Amino acid sequence: MIQVQNLSKTYSGTTVLKIDTLEIPKGQSFGLVGNNGAGKTTFFSLLLDLIQPTTGKIINNDVQVNISENWKPFTSSFLDESFLIGYLTPEEYFYFIGDLRNQNKADVDSLLAKHEEFFNNEILKNKKYLRDLSKGNQKKVGIIATLIGNPEVVILDEPFANLDPTTVSRLKKIIKELAENPDVTVLVSSHDLQHTVEVCDRIVVLNKGEVVKDIQTSTETLQELETFFAV
Amino acid sequence: MFKHFINLELKTFFRSASLGKSIGLKILMGFLAVYFLLSFLVIGIALYPILEKSFPGQKPLIIVNNFVIFWMVTDLVLRFFMQSLPVMNIKPLLVLPIKKEKVIHFVLLKSLSSVYNIFPQLMIIPFGIFCILKGNYATFNIIVWMLAMYSLALIVNYTNFLIKKKFAENIKTFLVFVVFGLILAALEYYTIFKISTTIGTFLNTLVEQPALVIIPILILTGMYFLNFNYLKHNFYLDNSLQSKAQEATTTDLGWTKRFGEIAPFLQLDLKLIWRNKRPRTTVWMSFIFLAYGLLIYPNPHYNDSPAFFVVVGILMTGIFMLNFGQFIPSWDSNYYGMMMSQNIPLKQYLASKAGLMSVSVVVLAILSTPYLYFGWKVLAINLACATYNLGVNIPVLLFAGSYNKKKIDLEKSPFMNYQGTGATQWIVGLPLMAFPALLFYGVSTILNPESAIIVLALLGIIGIGMRNFLIDKIAEGFRKRKYATIDGFKQQEN
Numbered sequence: 251m252i253q254v255q256n257l258s259k260t261y262s263g264t265t266v267l268k269i270d271t272l273e274i275p276k277g278q279s280f281g282l283v284g285n286n287g288a289g290k291t292t293f294f295s296l297l298l299d300l301i302q303p304t305t306g307k308i309i310n311n312d313v314q315v316n317i318s319e320n321w322k323p324f325t326s327s328f329l330d331e332s333f334l335i336g337y338l339t340p341e342e343y344f345y346f347i348g349d350l351r352n353q354n355k356a357d358v359d360s361l362l363a364k365h366e367e368f369f370n371n372e373i374l375k376n377k378k379y380l381r382d383l384s385k386g387n388q389k390k391v392g393i394i395a396t397l398i399g400n401p402e403v404v405i406l407d408e409p410f411a412n413l414d415p416t417t418v419s420r421l422k423k424i425i426k427e428l429a430e431n432p433d434v435t436v437l438v439s440s441h442d443l444q445h446t447v448e449v450c451d452r453i454v455v456l457n458k459g460e461v462v463k464d465i466q467t468s469t470e471t472l473q474e475l476e477t478f479f480a481v
Numbered sequence: 482m483f484k485h486f487i488n489l490e491l492k493t494f495f496r497s498a499s500l501g502k503s504i505g506l507k508i509l510m511g512f513l514a515v516y517f518l519l520s521f522l523v524i525g526i527a528l529y530p531i532l533e534k535s536f537p538g539q540k541p542l543i544i545v546n547n548f549v550i551f552w553m554v555t556d557l558v559l560r561f562f563m564q565s566l567p568v569m570n571i572k573p574l575l576v577l578p579i580k581k582e583k584v585i586h587f588v589l590l591k592s593l594s595s596v597y598n599i600f601p602q603l604m605i606i607p608f609g610i611f612c613i614l615k616g617n618y619a620t621f622n623i624i625v626w627m628l629a630m631y632s633l634a635l636i637v638n639y640t641n642f643l644i645k646k647k648f649a650e651n652i653k654t655f656l657v658f659v660v661f662g663l664i665l666a667a668l669e670y671y672t673i674f675k676i677s678t679t680i681g682t683f684l685n686t687l688v689e690q691p692a693l694v695i696i697p698i699l700i701l702t703g704m705y706f707l708n709f710n711y712l713k714h715n716f717y718l719d720n721s722l723q724s725k726a727q728e729a730t731t732t733d734l735g736w737t738k739r740f741g742e743i744a745p746f747l748q749l750d751l752k753l754i755w756r757n758k759r760p761r762t763t764v765w766m767s768f769i770f771l772a773y774g775l776l777i778y779p780n781p782h783y784n785d786s787p788a789f790f791v792v793v794g795i796l797m798t799g800i801f802m803l804n805f806g807q808f809i810p811s812w813d814s815n816y817y818g819m820m821m822s823q824n825i826p827l828k829q830y831l832a833s834k835a836g837l838m839s840v841s842v843v844v845l846a847i848l849s850t851p852y853l854y855f856g857w858k859v860l861a862i863n864l865a866c867a868t869y870n871l872g873v874n875i876p877v878l879l880f881a882g883s884y885n886k887k888k889i890d891l892e893k894s895p896f897m898n899y900q901g902t903g904a905t906q907w908i909v910g911l912p913l914m915a916f917p918a919l920l921f922y923g924v925s926t927i928l929n930p931e932s933a934i935i936v937l938a939l940l941g942i943i944g945i946g947m948r949n950f951l952i953d954k955i956a957e958g959f960r961k962r963k964y965a966t967i968d969g970f971k972q973q974e975n
Contacts (some may be wrong), residue, residue: 298818299821300821300822301964301967322823323824329818332817332818333818334816337753337756346745346748346749350825351823351824379756
């Protein structure tokens with residue numbers, strides 16, 4: 251589904267990301283872990299064509315992302331709160347995203363109904379603008395919005411951060427469900443090793459911009475990762 | 482502490498993403514400032530001899546004193562439109578061990594260095610010196626008079642801050658000021674209560690009794706602390722203190738659906754305007770500007786220069802277009818990254834903005850039709866200007882938008898949410914007004930005003946005809962510069 255070739259990103263002489271080759275097959279749930287500054291968000295920003303690669307390219311379902319925009323209809327993402335529109339209510343935001351993804355109101359409503367438990371009655375019909383919601387609740391809105399319109403690639407940057415324990419376990423359930431669908435490729439980044447191991451088939455460790463580990467998840471994975479990150 | 486603040490200010494300016502544009506504007510503003518400084522100095526020096534010559538037998542100082550209120554009102558109006566409020570990025574300072582009072586004092590005192598507060602001195606001081614040299618006044622008394630005049634200028638300065646903030650906040654409280662001003666004007670006009678002579682008499686007495694200077698100084702102190710209190714109450718990241726937890730209303734805006742593909746963006750833009758203070762202010766501003774013609778048309782002085790009517794016409798029908806359009810796509814800067822990773826055809830995004838501005842131009846043009854009272858020519862020029870705005874200025878603004886990298890943070894607290902509400906926003910719009918005016922002037926000199934009107938309208942119609950093509954080209958520019966834009970919008974600015 252996603253191919254990375256000779257990708258690098260350099261800011262005034264400092265290379266922050268360098269991935270020679272990486273292939274993510276369709277239907278995989280892919281976890282990206284690493285310390286702060288390892289290049290996780292840079293990689294996702296490159297994948298979404300928000301920044302330009304210094305060298306190399308990313309191909310998303312046969313579309314080179316920095317040349318054509320045809321990857322957009324089947325790719326959805328939530329990187330941070332700047333993906334939300336503060337002066338809309340959550341409902342309006344969902345419908346807006348729905349409009350962009352050719353989903354009518356009924357489609358969006360049925361998706362929202364499915365995730366009512368995840369919202370925990372704090373999001374919908376609360377007469378609040380997104381800017382007035384707490385960080386965690388904003389995140390819930392952003393994450394569910396990525397599910398609108400049956401995307402084939404879902405990109406979530408640090409989805410577990412800022413969420414309460416109950417919501418984290420509900421979110422894991424949602425991601426696992428997504429991962430079970432053979433048509434959906436999920437990309438998740440985190441520095442929480444345990445959560446990532448639980449939801450991902452494959453884990454790639456970035457360190458200082460380079461891939462240092464690439465493992466298929468098994469029972470020993472968590473142990474292996476913890477040893478790696480222990481000082 | 483103030484030293485740190487000044488240091489921070491310099492850094493925000495020089496390290497900003499839009500440095501090039503800012504410097505360009507600053508240089509232009511600098512030239513204008515020097516020009517006006519010199520003009521005021523010349524007026525200040527020439528005032529005494531002119532008054533002495535024109536009104537023999539009357540003391541120039543007394544004439545000036547009677548005129549002070551008119552100067553203050555004009556000053557206030559000009560400042561309202563031109564002077565930008567001093568702002569500061571307070572968020573990083575809130576949790577540091579810095580007294581709030583200090584920051585507020587800094588912000589308020591900073592405005593003293595504003596060029597608008599130097600202009601009055603350039604008139605007051607030379608005139609005062611003339612009074613001492615030729616008018617037989619004691620030096621001390623005149624210095625006290627100068628002090629009083631300077632206090633009046635600063636009173637205007639701080640009154641303007643309050644009014645501007647009220648205006649941005651709530652149009653109703655602003656109306657109180659307007660009504661109050663109108664009542665005073667009416668009393669003055671019908672000579673029921675002449676505030677001009679009252680202030681004149683007061684200033685005349687002040688020259689005799691220097692101790693009275695305490696009154697303007699007290700008023701000034703009062704104004705200063707009104708501002709101080711206002712800012713202190715708003716020294717928070719949210720504006721919970723004044724707007725009682727605004728209840729969100731989910732609106733459907735289903736009627737926009739008939740606009741087809743641009744509907745989602747149109748809905749978004751309408752919500753952007755109604756739910757955020759900054760863009761909402763530009764709407765109110767447009768209606769106020771409709772009255773601009775009243776200042777110009779009745780004045781026979783302008784009748785010989787219809788080219789100036791073009792400026793008025795462009796401004797009246799295009800004021801919303803200018804104020805909204807020059808900040809595209811900055812209005813969406815908070816979530817621009819999301820927009821760019823969504824399945825958004827840039828063309829529709831731009832078409833929606835263009836549509837919104839077009840509607841505003843049409844509405845304002847319709848509202849300006851009563852100016853027919855001043856002759857068919859005025860109306861014809863206004864309509865031609867509206868067409869020109871629709872066809873030429875809207876694409877130009879959109880094109881310029883693709884170079885826009887300055888973030889507008891709509892969620893900022895009221896403490897600093899005044900970016901782009903000063904003289905600079907008019908300067909950006911200057912070419913958009915000057916070019917059609919020059920064109921009009923050229924054609925009407927060579928041929929006649931009627932053909933000039935037709936040329937303007939024709940250009941507009943050609944532009945409207947080519948809109949689809951133009952928007953395609955502009956969208957390409959947006960696409961090409963998208964990385965720079967996303968990067969610029971990520972920066973925190975004040």
